[in-house]
Amino acid sequence: MSQKPSLLIIGNSNVGKSSITKLLVPKPSEFKGKVGKTPGSTLLIKPITQAQMPYKIVDLPGFGYMKSSSHRREEHIKQKIVKHIEKHHTDYFFGLVVLNILRIEDELNKYYIENTETIPLSFELISFLMEYQIPLLIIINKIDKASSFDKRRILRYLIKVSQHYGFDLVHLNDFYGDYLVNIPYLEFSATEKTNLGTLKKIIHTYLSSYKRNK
Ligand SMILES: Nc1nc2c(ncn2[C@@H]2O[C@H](COP(=O)(O)OP(=O)(O)O)[C@@H](O)[C@H]2O)c(=O)[nH]1
Ligand SMILES: [Mg+2]
Structure with a gap:
């Protein structure tokens, strides 16, 4: 296939997907996706391509919190994402699951502690993507907005709840590529470009290994 492989960037709205x-x-000036809120009830799956970029970027909204299908619109979007991944999973060489550090505690409290019928953050999505063997990186974005004290507390909490869902989140520096056990995370700030070099490097590592294995 002459098609370029795809990079998945997935997460709730406002976490920083477009900024990343x-x-x-x-050529950022040619990227038409607007940074900011994009309300709307339809899911448009439209890859971002640029001539000089060796891969495509597909930006998806992630899926929600319900175990039941009570919320029809969200269920509809989830079905579209599931169908898309089922059909195109072999095109994806890497996936970035983007979280907003300032929302993590709230979401864990609301969907894990207070309501056992729901699944917080993107745990359901992460296991789904792992089933399709798409290598993943969890991006903890907006770290410029948290103190280092809060950051440590939030990360500790996230890691603990992740273990409840069977995931071991490990810092990218401590990650050895064993996706059956571990998922790497990276602290990030799109506005400050914190760890941008590390992110670009890991993307290219996975792109090369995908191409080698094709
Ligand atoms: N402080 C801070 N703001 C950010 C960061 N990343 C994104 N934002 C802001 O968060 C808002 C939503 O970002 P956007 O990229 O549109 O999120 P998307 O909905 O996931 O595509 C915008 O106002 C961005 O400027 C970050 O790392 N730090
Ligand atoms: Mg966006």
């Missing part, structure tokens, strides 16, 4: 995309494309 803008940092990855060679």
Whole structure:
């Protein structure tokens, strides 16, 4: 196939997906996706391509918190994402699951502690993507907004709840590529470009290994 492989960037709205995309494309001024809220009830799956970029970027909204299908619109979007991944999973060489550090505690409290019928953050999505063997990196974005004290507390909490769902989150520096056990995370700030070099490097590592194995 002459098609370029795809990078998945997935997460709830406002976590920073478009901002991260803008940092990855060679010509940010040609990236038309607006940074900011994009309300709307339809899911548009439209890859971002640029001539000089060796891969495509697909930005998806992630899926929600319900175990039941009570919320029809969210269920509809979830079904579209599931169908898309089922059909195209072999095109994806890497996936970035983006979280907003300032929302993590709230979401864990609301969907893990207070309600046992729901699944917080993107745990359901992460296991789904792992089933399709798409290598993943959890991006903890907006770290510029948290103190280092809060950051440590939030990360500790996230790691603990993750273990409840069977995931071991490990810092990218401590990750050895064993996706059956571990998922790497990276602290990030799109506005400050914190760890952007590390992110670009790991993307290219996975891109090369995907191409080698094709
Ligand atoms: N402080 C801070 N703001 C950010 C960061 N990343 C994104 N934002 C802001 O968060 C808002 C939503 O970002 P956007 O990229 O549109 O999120 P998306 O909905 O996931 O695509 C925008 O106002 C961004 O400027 C970050 O790392 N730090
Ligand atoms: Mg966006």
